[in-house]
Amino acid sequence: MAERILMKGAEACAEGAIKAGCRFFFGYPITPQNEVAGYMSRRLPEVGGVYLQGESEVASINMVLGAAAAGTRAMTSSSSPGISLMQEGISYIVGCEVPAVIVNFVRGGPGLGGIGPAQSDYFQATRGGGHGDYNLVVLAPSTVQELVDLMKEAFDIADRYRNPVMVLADGIIAQMMEAVEFKYGVDPATLPAKTWAVGGASGRPRNIIKSLDLVPENLEKHNWKLQEKFSLARKNEVRWEEFMMEDAEIVLVCFGTVARIAKKSIEEARKKGIKAGLIRPITLWPFPEEPFRKAISRARRFLVVEMNAGQMIEDVRLQVCRARPIDFKGKPGGTVFTPSEILELILKLEESK
């Protein structure tokens, strides 16, 4: 068994990526995740990799496109305003069918917003984000350990679908220190060769990586091909956690940091005899459907709690429709729920029985 090390989330994210075989990191400074770049700039040269600070997020994501187009595992990390700048590049990476990993430690917006933790980029992450018909698989860890575990998943999924994967966390996960264990170690030399990659057409037909197709019929074909991949991801990549759901009547739906806080509230509610439970989507896209199908017969009502003004609730509505009432509590802007605040919400719902 690997040893457990005390690490800051941002640094654990970086080490996880390296252990997942990532050797190329391009990024631009932005709070609250600068430790990712700091760690990468120290560690990557030790393992024969490259850390390069781009002149902007726009340039950085295009450097990721280049390194990934050359067949490597490449990534960037940023926070909300920076991720907005990367949307052009992400759309091109999807169109070019190149795998890449993008980590967004979300901060409050809109605009420059603040540097406090938030979940307000849910729409941007799960609806594509840039121009065109596309989706990213979006992974939302709720602990530093899960962030580490998901870094390898992210690179594997990206390679499997030749599509970028986004890891969506927040400043709490970036800044918090926890004991983590790295259960994997990938030597990039052992990864399957990417026959589609560029780097010089020596001993093979040349490769062209592009998103352009000026013939509408051909572009439509290309887009349906992308949609097939997304359908496959919908089928095969859904991940979620159910917490105390066996007999849950009040079903909380939360992701990331909020879910972690909500677990504490649910435990307290259970002590008071309230049958509360939690559905925690780990993939925000594809959004899990099965736990809702299972929960609906027992559930009296649903409670969505998010660090935004109400975004994931739209996906919950798609699952629950009008079958049960859905309550919402949000905090947009960088403030965080306490376990007792969420407990109070549960108690109120119990009273309204």
Added chain:
Amino acid sequence: MSDLTYKPLYQRPKALTMVPTHYCPGCHHGIVHRLLAEVIDELGIQEKTVIMAPVGCSVLIYNYLDTDSVECAHGRAPAVATGIKRARPDSIVITYQGDGDLAAIGTAEIVHAATRGERITTIFINNTNFGMTGGQMAPTTLIGQKTETTPYGRIPERNGYPIRVSEMLATLTGPAYVARVAVYNPANVAKARNAIKRAIQVQIEGKGFGFVEVLSTCPTNWGLTPVEAVKWLQENMIPVYPLGEFVGGKE
């Protein structure tokens, strides 16, 4: 005894595909594509080369140059090229960009690739307008020049002044070779070919960033015949954009 076997003096470069280009009559893209292909052949690097296609008239360059290629977002070619070169230092990475792509939306990417001394080569086509979108003003548009979006001519008070990219990049330490050339007559074509070769050689030798600005015609958007366009280039562009080597010329 004299050697009676025939030796070809002139033929299609190997690195050029057998496809008719989509360029307008009198446009200089075709000449520059050919020169690039000739240099790739001469240096024997076809199987190591990756060409970045820009957004603009030369967006389909991968149809004409027979190498690996990546088509990039508008202005981002030097950033994509950087990623490829860092991942595959053994490859030869070339960006081919117009003046809308490089001197407007891609200014940050080209300046920073140059100042990092990125081991890549950039061919920059300056024809004083956005060709593909129908001849709008570019940063390189001359004072007084009429374009689709400067119908009264480029007026400095409204539209600012032309940007001299080669001179600007020459102030940086990262570039190993910077030159401005033209291809409107055989003497200049020969010089342009040498400049392109030099700009790739500095990459091969690991010396730094290589850059060649090529003054080019755009008869369609200038509203001139190909012959008139060559004359216009000589009379109007060269005084503003003087030809020559700015960095890494003959010592």
